[in-house]
Amino acid sequence: MTGVERVVTSGTFSLDGGTWEVENNVWIVGDDQEVVVIDAAHDARAILDAVAGRRIKAVVCTHAHNDHINAAAGLVEATGATVRLHPDDDVLWKMEYGEKLGYAPLADGEALTVGGVRLEVLHTPGHAPGAVCLYAPDLGAVFTGDTLFQGGPGATGRSYSSFGTIIESIRERLLSLPEATVVHTGHGADTSIGAEAPHLDEWIARGH
Template sequence: MAVDVDLTVTAGNYRFDGASFAVDTNIWLIGDEHEVLIVDAGFDATSIEAAVDGRDVVGIVCTHAHNDHADAALTLADATGAPVLLHPDDAKLWARVNPGRLPDAELADRQVLTVAGTSVLVLHTPGHTAGSVCLYLPDEGVLFSGDTLLSGGPGMTGDVLSSRSTLLESIHRSLLVLPDETVVHPGHGYDTDLGTERSEPWATAVKGSP
């Protein structure tokens, strides 16, 4: 692999609709010894900054604006000087979590970011939230899936702004078309790969749906 992928796990409470659940969130750093792209910024900017270890931060991508992925983004941005990047369809969620200050730039489907000489393709995958994105590194065969796809199946869609049918459609259209050997780094829990997920019953149901 031409780039390094580092994992930092942060812990806190995911909150929605007045409820609160303790969760661990995977924070991914993509890069080399000089620069990194941070994927998600939940709960603990200090530990994420420690993982950066003085490298230049080219951007902080929030895969979506749930608080467990985005509530430390602005503190981390101020600490590193890096811009926060979010898909605009999550603007409403973002305003709940980080009121009074917008992200620095908007992500778009098929946009290409670059870090450490590697291309990072933005895939807009609505469903878990309207503005959820995944990041695909074609040269590395790696996918950062946020809460769109976890090990064992799609992310949850219990929030009022989520849609299970839209999530399944996104996974089918944008993720299951990628190679089987693609390694999946999710927003929570363990890594998986697309070949494994493709063979799961839920994915077969996706294939058979209209």
């Protein structure tokens, strides 16, 4: 059976000299044989338990803030899976891993297929330079990482982020998706494109 599973993991996010306690959504997409893990956060063992012996076709990073990638090494060590990341986030990746762990580059417009599900890569910079969202038209869902949440865009107050850029990414790449598209976020509750689209002007006013 093809589907989407969520694992919530806890840990810390660190950047610009600060550290914050966070809970992350780890998304597992696929079928009974193979899966893609979206955002390997904090706890490799919890993720592996949820994968339950299925083949991990790839560990896909929506961006390279440490709280979204810090369990990637454990998954690679346990399974040999390939990590996929947009190369514009290389500077953030190296903050966590230096040269110890490599990745295969993700490209805008690329399509990944797992368990019969097509995941289309949408480059959506702003929260981070290499941020991507993964649109699954067959599931009527998009995995947005920290680009779009219930209630607005991801944070842009730290290094390598831009409010104007994230707004453009959301407007051009996400709000053009069907209104019924479910938004699976990097933290917190799901939402939908239709629920968030009417509030774009509010976010812009708030951001300035």
